[in-house]
Amino acid sequence: MVAARWYLRYNLSYRDLEELLAERSVEVDHVSVHRWVQRFLRHEVARGE
Numbered sequence: 001m002v003a004a005r006w007y008l009r010y011n012l013s014y015r016d017l018e019e020l021l022a023e024r025s026v027e028v029d030h031v032s033v034h035r036w037v038q039r040f041l042r043h044e045v046a047r048g049e
Contacts, residue, residue, distance in 0.1 A: 003033050004040035 003017045012020075014030035014037075021028055 001036070001040060003028075004037045007033065007037050008040075 003021060006012055006020070007014070007017055014033045017033045018028060018030040021033075
């Protein structure tokens with residue numbers, strides 16, 4: 001969830017987030033980050049309704 005929040009809050013690309021997470025010993029693909037953001041947005045929109 002942190003990656004999704006960072007993506008929405010700061011002007012970062014999915015690859016930037018992939019690198020930031022790798023620095024924290026979390027290995028993910030930028031496509032996974034994209035999927036997390038999409039899932040997070042759906043959840044937030046549903047919560048706001």
